[in-house]
Amino acid sequence: MNRKLYQEHLKNIVLAALFAAMVYIMTAFVHIPTHQGYVHIGDGVIYLAAALLPTPYAIGAAAIGAGLSDYLSGYAMWVLPTMIIKAFTASVFTCKKQTIINKRNLLAIIPAVIICIGGYYIAGVLLAFLSGSSFNAAIVAALADIPSNLIQGVGSSVLFVILGTALDRSGIKKIVSNHNTSKI
Numbered sequence: 001m002n003r004k005l006y007q008e009h010l011k012n013i014v015l016a017a018l019f020a021a022m023v024y025i026m027t028a029f030v031h032i033p034t035h036q037g038y039v040h041i042g043d044g045v046i047y048l049a050a051a052l053l054p055t056p057y058a059i060g061a062a063a064i065g066a067g068l069s070d071y072l073s074g075y076a077m078w079v080l081p082t083m084i085i086k087a088f089t090a091s092v093f094t095c096k097k098q099t100i101i102n103k104r105n106l107l108a109i110i111p112a113v114i115i116c117i118g119g120y121y122i123a124g125v126l127l128a129f130l131s132g133s134s135f136n137a138a139i140v141a142a143l144a145d146i147p148s149n150l151i152q153g154v155g156s157s158v159l160f161v162i163l164g165t166a167l168d169r170s171g172i173k174k175i176v177s178n179h180n181t182s183k184i
Helices: 003-028 042-052 055-072 076-091 103-130 135-143 146-170 172-176
Strands: 031-033 038-040
Touching: 003 038, 003 042, 003 055, 038 146, 042 055, 042 076, 042 103, 042 146, 042 172, 055 076, 076 103, 103 135, 103 146, 146 172
Parallel strands: none
Antiparallel strands: 031 038
């Protein structure tokens, strides 16, 4: 790997680590408990990371930050589902545009919210069923968290748009973006 690619790779790892820490903070410390977990705005930071970092780094930041939050907040049974769901969530955004807030990333909010709601519904059914609930009871239990997951998606989307717009105005994309560099 030549020096320029190495520096770019190192910069992306450092930024991914910073975003993982921000996801953790916005998830673990700014949340409201719900039926099966908690509502937070950490997904907004995941969207932001995915709009600034190449996909593999954004996926790592999302999975690590959100997974750590579940583990250290006492929801260890949710760590694996969360890491998978947040990885898929980050994968629908792009960093290849000139701005964070663009048509592509605004439209990506829709599948991101659907992935979170659907992913946590499926995970909730499986976890409840594996914990000894009947399948019907597991379905009903998982349905109870859909409204809170929707609120989480809306709140995170608003945070993403506000922060993304502010960062676009500051020109941060030119500093951290890799849209004109070689892929690693």
